[in-house]
Amino acid sequence: MSERKNKNIMKCPMCSYPESKVIDSRPSADHSSIRRRRECEKCQKRFTTYEIVETVPLVVVKRDKSRETFDRSKLLRSIISACDKRHVSREQMESIADEIQFTLQNSLQNEVNSTYIGELVLEKLRGIDEVAYIRFASVYRSFKDISQFLEEITNLNK
Numbered sequence: 001m002s003e004r005k006n007k008n009i010m011k012c013p014m015c016s017y018p019e020s021k022v023i024d025s026r027p028s029a030d031h032s033s034i035r036r037r038r039e040c041e042k043c044q045k046r047f048t049t050y051e052i053v054e055t056v057p058l059v060v061v062k063r064d065k066s067r068e069t070f071d072r073s074k075l076l077r078s079i080i081s082a083c084d085k086r087h088v089s090r091e092q093m094e095s096i097a098d099e100i101q102f103t104l105q106n107s108l109q110n111e112v113n114s115t116y117i118g119e120l121v122l123e124k125l126r127g128i129d130e131v132a133y134i135r136f137a138s139v140y141r142s143f144k145d146i147s148q149f150l151e152e153i154t155n156l157n158k
Helices: 002-006 072-082 090-105 114-126 130-140 146-157
Strands: 007-009 019-027 033-040 046-052 059-061 067-069 111-113
Touching: 059 114, 072 090, 072 114, 072 130, 090 114, 111 114, 114 130, 130 146
Parallel strands: 059 111
Antiparallel strands: 007 019, 019 033, 033 046, 059 067
8 A cells, every 4th residue: 555655647757657656755945845756667767846736826906906916026025115224134024025925825815905915014014113114104005295104103103
């Protein structure tokens, strides 16, 4: 039974034989995939395959009702911009982006409103750096004048 468990249908890249056995399995460095060393049942050549989770692309519905595919790098750029010249490490910013991406991907929704993403960023920045929080809020909430800044600062202090 254990021998059958390690046999898989995976076409050999050298001879095209459809069956191989798994010799070794280990997670990738970032744990996003599994690396498998295989050996062809026919020619005994070894090859490597990677197994990854197939994800459905997440669509962001913007305020104007247009749609675009979620882009982690765009999210990270907005966080970096808010944290410019603040004492927030690159690791903290990356962590915020990772946590938000994880939350969105595990929400079991194919579409998410940009306002929800903005609120998640504000929630994370609030606990890390208040100036970065106000910077992000001013752009995200489109502050028109100083009174809106003051109102947000008052809310932040509560």
